[in-house]
Amino acid sequence: MRLDYPPNVKIVRVPCTGKVDLLHILKAFEQGMDGVYVAGCLEGECHFLRGNLRAKKRVGHVKRILAALGINPERIQMYNLSAAMGGRFVEIAREMTGKVRALGPSPIKTGKGREFVEGQGEEKKQ
Amino acid sequence: MKTGSRLEKVLEKGAFAVTSECGPPRGADPDVIREKGKLLEGVVDAVNITDCQTSVVRMSSLSACLILKEMGFDPILQMVTRDRNRIAIQSDVLGAAALGINNILCLSGDHQRFGDHPQAKNVYDIDSIQLIMTVKKMRDEKKFLNDQEMTKAPVLFIGAAENPFADPLEIRALRLAKKAAAGVEFIQTQCIFNLDRFAEWMREVVDMGLHEKVAILAGVTPLKSVGMGKYMKSQVPGMDVPDAVIERLKGVPKEKQGAEGIKICIETIQRLREMKGVRGVHIMAIEWEEKVSEIAKGADLLPRPKV
Amino acid sequence: MIVAQAKPIEDIVTMIDRYDKIILAGCKACVAVCAAGGEKEVGILASAITLARKRDGRAIEIREVTLERQCDPEYVEQIRGFAGDYQAVLSIACGVGVQYMAEHYKTIPALPGLNTSFMGGSLEQGVWSERCQGCGQCILHLTGGICPVTRCSKSLFNGPCGGSSKGKCEVSPEMECGWQLIIDRLKALGEFENRFTELFPIKDWSTSRDGGQRKITREDMKA
Structure with missing residues (x-):
């Protein structure tokens, strides 16, 4: 198909999203990623039955950790698509890039403190 | 006759006993108790003073008992095991007897989760049945729980509560038997709205011969409104309010629902009076003490016998 | 087993606010089984603390260790060699483990990362219930x-x-x-x-x- 997707997206390949650990995601943020998304198979289509559902729960848990730390939980997302959906893959890469760009650099990288208060939505950007 | 209790005397005489209750105020004002007391003068044989009911902090039962005692009442000291260990319980039992209190009602108490201090630590050193055992031992054996002798025994008429409507239903009469075995002498039941269920429980009680060991006072409560009926049905654990009762209240205009509630209460008392083994009624007019005399009068329970 | 749960991350961040070099000590016994204080949780908590400190522009050095048990002296002693190089021990064992750390390392503050809750068992994956007092x-x-x-x-x-x-x-x-x-x-x-x-x-x-x-x-x- 030779479709282009934004070059800022770095791909970490795993055999199944069920293999994605909380720590993999947290480490990505620690190392300065502004956003992370997990792209798993369509729900109900997991070759290992529940891998993508486990990943979804773990993404939810990371969202809670980020929120508690004052980091916008929108910076971590879960998407579902099949291996045959190249067009959708590009669409997601662009969508996520746009979302993260709108949020700006991660406070983990800038050291500028909280950007998000739980229960109040996004804090006013400085 | 064992004690100076007026309630015990009324029951011994074979009269149909009437008791009511008085909730102490959430403050230090003794006049609240006196005013509630005035509403009950000449209407009841004895009056319960609740012990921080629903785990809300109120004036202590013993203090309020004394205020009513000074007015000439025969108060029933309610005591829950939620807030006191065996040291405090035995101490309060001695103190109550020394102050001339003649009756005690042994309860476990509502869990503090419902109250105004849900952060509190609960005690439950002993349970309600064990409280009955404790008071009986103190009175009849003149001994503390550690088997040491005391100088003067507290002479109290021992009561407890029982809820014929709580689950599991099949053990409710058996549980009364346990209370009887522990030494309880009178029982006040949970508010009765479901007369059929109560009659069933009562039949079991009579079959077991418990009505001869324990005087059973049937609990009644007048419903003020449809709202109160619905609240008690859905929000109060262990309360059985049949739909028919609520429907009956719904059948009259809102301003007449209170009067209808009192009518239902009076009819309930009349039916209870005919049941074998029921020795009296306990009228719990929740924050509606002024209606107790009207109910007693309507149910033909006045005047109270002189003992 | 002794069942515990993690304290809110911000409470922990506040607790360790004055330290820049800490030991984060897990335990492979009960709290590992109830997924509150084992090796995996040590890694996740260390990462979360690091994120919080980076967010505030402050570095922190965390030495991650997970002991066989924190309720036996010989295992608690295993950090003796390097404990003196750190300002505090954040223990995510049960309350016993935290106290053992405090008893063994007299001059190093021992901080609790968990709320020890009860003695119980698991009902299903991710659900625990109390059984014994x-x-x-x-x-x-x-x-x-x-x-x-x-x-x-x-x-x-x-x-x-x-x-x-x-x-x-x-x-x-x-x-x-x-x-x-x-x-x-x-x-x-x-x-x-x-x-x-x-x-x-x-x-x-x-x-x-x-x-x-x-x-x-x-x-x-x-x-």
Whole structure:
């Protein structure tokens, strides 16, 4: 198909999203990623039955950790698509890039403190 | 006759006993108790003073008992095991007897989760049945729980509560038997709205011969409104309010629902009076003490016998 | 096992605010089984703390260790070699482990990363439930193997109270009535008639925590 997707997206390949650990995601943020998304198979289509559902729960848990730390939980997302959906893959890469760009650099990288208060939505950007 | 209790005397005489209750105020004002007391003068044989009911902090039962005692009442000291260990319980039992209190009602108490201090630590050193055992031992054996002798025994008429409507239903009469075995002498039941269920429980009680060991006072409560009926049905654990009762209240205009509630209460008392083994009624007019005399009068329970 | 749960991350971040070099110590015993303080949780907490400090533009050095057990002196001693290089030990063992750290390393603050909750077991993946209060005088043979001290909200020995409704406790519709469980079980065992009707005597709580801190000594095992 030779479709282009934004070059800022770095791909970490795993055999199944069920293999994605909380720590993999947290480490990505620690190392300065502004956003992370997990792209798993369509729900109900997991070759290992529940891998993508486990990943979804773990993404939810990371969202809670980020929120508690004052980091916008929108910076971590879960998407579902099949291996045959190249067009959708590009669409997601662009969508996520746009979302993260709108949020700006991660406070983990800038050291500028909280950007998000739980229960109040996004804090006013400085 | 064992004690100076007026309630015990009324029951011994074979009269149909009437008791009511008085909730102490959430403050230090003794006049609240006196005013509630005035509403009950000449209407009841004895009056319960609740012990921080629903785990809300109120004036202590013993203090309020004394205020009513000074007015000439025969108060029933309610005591829950939620807030006191065996040291405090035995101490309060001695103190109550020394102050001339003649009756005690042994309860476990509502869990503090419902109250105004849900952060509190609960005690439950002993349970309600064990409280009955404790008071009986103190009175009849003149001994503390550690088997040491005391100088003067507290002479109290021992009561407890029982809820014929709580689950599991099949053990409710058996549980009364346990209370009887522990030494309880009178029982006040949970508010009765479901007369059929109560009659069933009562039949079991009579079959077991418990009505001869324990005087059973049937609990009644007048419903003020449809709202109160619905609240008690859905929000109060262990309360059985049949739909028919609520429907009956719904059948009259809102301003007449209170009067209808009192009518239902009076009819309930009349039916209870005919049941074998029921020795009296306990009228719990929740924050509606002024209606107790009207109910007693309507149910033909006045005047109270002189003992 | 002893079941514990993580303290809110921000509470931990506040607790360690004044330190820049800490040991984060997990435990491979109970708290690892209940997924609160094992090796995996050490990694996740270390990362979360690092994120929080980076967010505020402050570095922190975390030495991650997970001991076999934090309730035995020989394992707690395993960090002796480097403990002095750190300003505090953040322990995500149960309260026993935190205290053992404090007792063994007199000049290094020991901080709790978990709230130790109860003695219990797992009901299913991710769900734990309390079973024992350690009263020191077990009566499970008399109550059908179900503990009234733990499972009745009022710890009644002659229950159920009047708040039992459709098998649930008055405290919460999610909580089972311990006495309903006891009755059902006694019936299944054919012991209801003789057990339930008997009055349960007043309990001696001196073997419980009420008697002060408890200690067991086995002379046959002492060195």
